[in-house]
Amino acid sequence: MTTAAASPHTMNTYGRLPVALSHGKGLRVWDTDGKCYLDGLAGIAVNTLGHAHPKLTPALQDQIGKMIHSCNYYHVPNQEALAAKLVELSGMTNVFFCNSGLEANEAALKLARKFGHGKGIEKPEIVVYEKSFHGRSIATLAATGNEKIKEGFGPLPEGFVRVPVNDIEALKKATHGNKNIAAVFLETIQGEGGVQPFRAQYLKDVRAVCDANDWLLMIDEVQCGMGRTGKWFAHQWADILPDVMPLAKGLGSGVPIGAVVAGPKAANIFQPGNHGTTFGGNPLAMRAGVETIRIMEEDGLLANAAKVGAHLRAALERELAGVAGVKEIRGQGLMVGIELDRGCGVIMNRALDAGLLLSVTADSVVRLVPPLIITEAEADEIVAILVPIIKTFLAEKV
Numbered sequence: 001m002t003t004a005a006a007s008p009h010t011m012n013t014y015g016r017l018p019v020a021l022s023h024g025k026g027l028r029v030w031d032t033d034g035k036c037y038l039d040g041l042a043g044i045a046v047n048t049l050g051h052a053h054p055k056l057t058p059a060l061q062d063q064i065g066k067m068i069h070s071c072n073y074y075h076v077p078n079q080e081a082l083a084a085k086l087v088e089l090s091g092m093t094n095v096f097f098c099n100s101g102l103e104a105n106e107a108a109l110k111l112a113r114k115f116g117h118g119k120g121i122e123k124p125e126i127v128v129y130e131k132s133f134h135g136r137s138i139a140t141l142a143a144t145g146n147e148k149i150k151e152g153f154g155p156l157p158e159g160f161v162r163v164p165v166n167d168i169e170a171l172k173k174a175t176h177g178n179k180n181i182a183a184v185f186l187e188t189i190q191g192e193g194g195v196q197p198f199r200a201q202y203l204k205d206v207r208a209v210c211d212a213n214d215w216l217l218m219i220d221e222v223q224c225g226m227g228r229t230g231k232w233f234a235h236q237w238a239d240i241l242p243d244v245m246p247l248a249k250g251l252g253s254g255v256p257i258g259a260v261v262a263g264p265k266a267a268n269i270f271q272p273g274n275h276g277t278t279f280g281g282n283p284l285a286m287r288a289g290v291e292t293i294r295i296m297e298e299d300g301l302l303a304n305a306a307k308v309g310a311h312l313r314a315a316l317e318r319e320l321a322g323v324a325g326v327k328e329i330r331g332q333g334l335m336v337g338i339e340l341d342r343g344c345g346v347i348m349n350r351a352l353d354a355g356l357l358l359s360v361t362a363d364s365v366v367r368l369v370p371p372l373i374i375t376e377a378e379a380d381e382i383v384a385i386l387v388p389i390i391k392t393f394l395a396e397k398v
């Protein structure tokens, strides 16, 4: 039987590629037929430490031998340890733990609404962005700026005002005189929207607008956070502080985890009974978070993300310079998007055949989000595989 047989018993939610991955080591993974791939995707920006990391694996084994789950009726020591670390790294004050990106964003949306109600706003509204992606629950779908994935799920919650990215005048115009606004919600670098960064000046301007109006600034760092850009959180390049910051993906290096980090303006909005989750903050996920950050610090992975990211980007720019059909290469650190002038989903299949994992997002953007342990030599290997694929694809008749 081939490893990648169709799945008759799982729901038909994914158009899966015909490969089943079985194990990995560092930046390499193997499928069940023994073929080796270079991992330029990290499970969609999740496997911060790559696969089977020699420091993370024994720590998780140790934790599983002690306790996987307790529950939030009791204290979980590593919740406090991980929260303290996230507070230190972010400059914010308090953390709520959950299990995924959408859950972190759902909590952020609840914080914004309760913040609004606390100010006497009966129907609080939240500013969100075109092409944003915040998750697939009913509320995070409503916040998301992709109409296609909302189809068939209405009615979605109201209370969102949508604006274009990087246009501060549009934001001011859309919110002018609206006393119901409670928060602005954005991804520092839109991931699913095509690796689309917000400009530093725009982020500073939004911070100022939020301060002037007493709105929460909520920054979704689920994909671009946790060191991927070379700073702990991508908004730190703009030297601003959010009031609310959802995290997930890379925080647990593969163990499911989510977190909402809050600054003073949002830290005390939730009181007992307002929000909760059975699995959130469980001992296994907390240990994964604590160890991921510890190893990142020990091994200098922020600096590595910045260095190898710049190397990767420079190599792509050099190799793809002047190639007709390449519109833009953008991103920061190890979050890189190559925008082509046409839909290019097939590049994902061709890269797979050639032994490289990556994804295509927003239809026409080849996305690389490799593990943060990547070396320059491995980045060169990615470029050597990917560039001919892109060139061949673009040379084909449309």
Ligand SMILES: Cc1ncc(COP(=O)(O)O)c(C=O)c1O
Binding pocket: 044, 100, 101, 102, 103, 105, 133, 134, 135, 136, 187, 191, 192, 220, 221, 222, 223, 224, 248, 249
């Ligand atoms: C910026 C951002 N927010 C939220 C999510 C949703 O996270 P999850 O898939 O863990 O629910 C994603 C997932 O891609 C994301 O990129």
